[in-house]
Amino acid sequence: MIERSSSPEGAPRPGGGGPTGADADGRDLVRAEAAALERAAEGALRPKDLGEFVGQTRVREQLSLVLDAASARGRSPEHMLLSGPPGLGKTTLAMIIARELGAPLRITSGPAVQHAGDLAAILSSLEEGEVLFIDEIHRLARPAEEMLYMAMEDFRVDVVVGKGVGATAIPLELPPFTAVGATTRAGLLPSPLRDRFGFTGHLDFYSAAELAQVIERSAGRLEIAVDPDAAHEIASRSRGTPRIANRLLRRVRDFAEVRGTGDITIDSALEALRVYEVDQRGLDRLDRAVISALCTKFGGGPVGLSTLAIAVGEETETVETVVEPFLVREGLLGRTPRGRIATPAAWEHLGLAAPPQSAQWGAQPALTDDPGDDIGLGRFA
Numbered sequence: 001m002i003e004r005s006s007s008p009e010g011a012p013r014p015g016g017g018g019p020t021g022a023d024a025d026g027r028d029l030v031r032a033e034a035a036a037l038e039r040a041a042e043g044a045l046r047p048k049d050l051g052e053f054v055g056q057t058r059v060r061e062q063l064s065l066v067l068d069a070a071s072a073r074g075r076s077p078e079h080m081l082l083s084g085p086p087g088l089g090k091t092t093l094a095m096i097i098a099r100e101l102g103a104p105l106r107i108t109s110g111p112a113v114q115h116a117g118d119l120a121a122i123l124s125s126l127e128e129g130e131v132l133f134i135d136e137i138h139r140l141a142r143p144a145e146e147m148l149y150m151a152m153e154d155f156r157v158d159v160v161v162g163k164g165v166g167a168t169a170i171p172l173e174l175p176p177f178t179a180v181g182a183t184t185r186a187g188l189l190p191s192p193l194r195d196r197f198g199f200t201g202h203l204d205f206y207s208a209a210e211l212a213q214v215i216e217r218s219a220g221r222l223e224i225a226v227d228p229d230a231a232h233e234i235a236s237r238s239r240g241t242p243r244i245a246n247r248l249l250r251r252v253r254d255f256a257e258v259r260g261t262g263d264i265t266i267d268s269a270l271e272a273l274r275v276y277e278v279d280q281r282g283l284d285r286l287d288r289a290v291i292s293a294l295c296t297k298f299g300g301g302p303v304g305l306s307t308l309a310i311a312v313g314e315e316t317e318t319v320e321t322v323v324e325p326f327l328v329r330e331g332l333l334g335r336t337p338r339g340r341i342a343t344p345a346a347w348e349h350l351g352l353a354a355p356p357q358s359a360q361w362g363a364q365p366a367l368t369d370d371p372g373d374d375i376g377l378g379r380f381a
């Protein structure tokens with residue numbers, strides 16, 4: 001599977017430097033994954049309970065029912081799966097779940113569990129009622145995954161002692177616990193694992209109004225004064241993602257502190273976002289370079305992915321996994337069997353007149369949260 005190269009544990013993005021400041025480097029300002037050094041800044045802004053968690057009304061209501069019912073019964077709630085694109089609040093919700101249950105929280109992740117033995121060690125040390133958060137659960141190795149099924153279903157693991165013919169499995173009882181899994185790729189979870197979750201919450205992108213609320217809340221925490229229209233402007237460029245909204249807020253604050261009084265007004269916000277090259281729809285320089293090359297060099301396509309990547313001086317994989325998903329979601333770019341195409345909205349976004357043939361591509365509905373799938377193909381096939 002392709003690693004997203006901007007993810008903290010992945011390789012640096014081709015051609016891009018590592019993080020330069022306290023969080024994302026300039027090029028990754030609008031990417032939804034957390035930059036390596038961004039964790040501390042994020043931790044300070046996490047809502048502590050469901051009441052503080054902005055938006056996602058449906059998931060919030062469902063979760064509070066599950067949690068209230070469990071506490072009324074005095075039992076651990078069923079295992080829960082949280083799915084959705086990066087930066088929408090999965091880790092935050094897992095922490096809220098533990099807190100609302102008044103239960104201790106253990107955090108691990110699919111890639112951190114290399115061997116089934118690692119998972120056995122974690123499981124056998126769980127306390128009664130503990131919440132076990134497994135981030136990126138779709139990346140668990142197969143043997144660990146199988147051990148997890150059994151632990152989730154029967155609260156039991158077989159610990160293998162010895163090697164070869166002399167190896168014996170010693171069954172070990174586990175105390176009741178609640179597994180909370182998070183995944184950006186629910187479709188990649190094998191169904192036996194998916195079936196063991198009693199509740200699945202799917203997080204969707206946030207509206208600009210909700211993100212403005214996130215920004216106002218964060219500004220309060222950070223003791224920054226933000227005018228409501230400035231909050232709304234930052235929100236509408238944040239790609240539906242609270243992580244990006246908080247990051248842009250911090251960068252706009254830097255600008256306002258260095259170049260102004262520190263207060264964020266609509267003027268300082270607009271100027272800061274211009275300096276950081278984040279446009280009205282939340283596209284950065286590379287995103288714009290891709291649609292611009294598509295329109296001006298290739299007449300709107302169709303053009304092959306690798307040709308397009310060469311035209312903007314990027315690796316093919318970067319264009320495919322880092323740049324395209326948002327452009328597709330925004331309805332600016334389409335993937336067809338013959339190559340990438342610019343939609344009329346892309347021409348319009350660049351301030352160019354769309355050639356008549358681009359009308360056949362129509363508007364692409366916002367669909368994908370998953371760079372690995374082939375959104376668009378079916379539509380044009």
Ligand SMILES: Nc1ncnc2c1ncn2[C@@H]1O[C@H](COP(=O)(O)OP(=O)(O)O)[C@@H](O)[C@H]1O
Pocket residue numbers: 041042043045046047052053054055056085086087088089090091092093214242243246
């Ligand atoms: N609904 C929300 N309300 C307020 N802040 C949020 C919300 N969802 C996410 N955030 C903030 O966005 C950042 C990223 O959230 P996180 O839970 O780490 O996302 P994920 O685990 O889905 O990638 C955190 O700083 C968090 O505080």
Ligand SMILES: [Mg+2]
Pocket residue numbers: 090091092135182
């Ligand atoms: Mg997370």
